[in-house]
Amino acid sequence: MKRSNCAEKINEQFQNLIQPNKKSSMKKIFSVCILLVIAVSTKAQTRFFNTIHVEFEKTINVHAYYKELEPEWFDQIKSQLPQTVINYYDFIGDQAKSIYKPGREGTVTKRGWYRPVADQNVIYTDFKTGMAISQKPVFEETFLVEDSLLNIEWRITSDMRMIAGYNCRKAVGILNDTIAIFAFYSDELLVNGGPESIQGLPGMILGVGIPRLHATWFATKVEVYDVNMNAVTPATKGKKVDRKTMVEAIDKVLKTWGTYGSKMIINFLI
Secondary structure: OOHHHHHHHHHHHHHHHHOOOOOOOHHHHHHHHHHHHHHHHHHHHOOOEOEEEEEEEEEEEHHHHHHHHOOOOHHHHHHHOOOEEEEEEEEEEEOOEEEEEEOOOOOOOOOOOOOOOOOOOEEEEEOOOOEEEEEEEEOOEEEEEEEEOOOEEEEEEEEEEEEOOEEEEEEEEEEOOOEEEEEEEEOOEOOOOOOOOOOOOOOEEEEEEEHHHOEEEEEEEEEOOOOOHHHOOOOOOOEEEOHHHHHHHHHHHHHOOOHHHHHHOHHHHO
């Protein structure tokens, strides 16, 4: 029985008990006691964890992505593109700090037109200060971006989904007024983080979808015991910049690629 249903039933039974009704009896009192035991037992089964290790599986629909990037050339190059690409990432963190970095090897893609973008990011987040240090390889350059956390405007919905054994609530976010983000978070995991630089919900984000990237991130497993926090340290290599400086530098290069390049910049924002 759901906790909300238990509460409604208990309230109804108590209202009957306090009314001057001759039918009140020990049987009603016993029923109320049973409902109370069920409600307390259900609540006791909910556990909360504040240190976690999550493995994320990132899936990119390469055909859909390139069809949007290069619609005129897509039919000519699609035979040289994988249909999808899968990569794995590790997230380790607690309520104070976290690290997101490449994990075990994913699918190996054949050579052709496909070139992975933003697939080697290392994101260190300090939840206490609201700052992040991100190591982002961009073509031939590596940036070490130190800046505030992304400002994502979230709207929490009533939709639920089970991910990696946890009940998750759906939220819809908007980044930079134009980029839609769909996320599922669990309030049983008391870490306000997620894959890449996506965060800001009242619990750990275990699922993300970004339609403009034709990409999803979903947790494949969650560990909550004996989590080694020693690995949670920021990267140190790369050209030190803030987010605005990095975007301006990338934009100068991508503008020379025309419409194709301008559509790619979103990959480096998250």
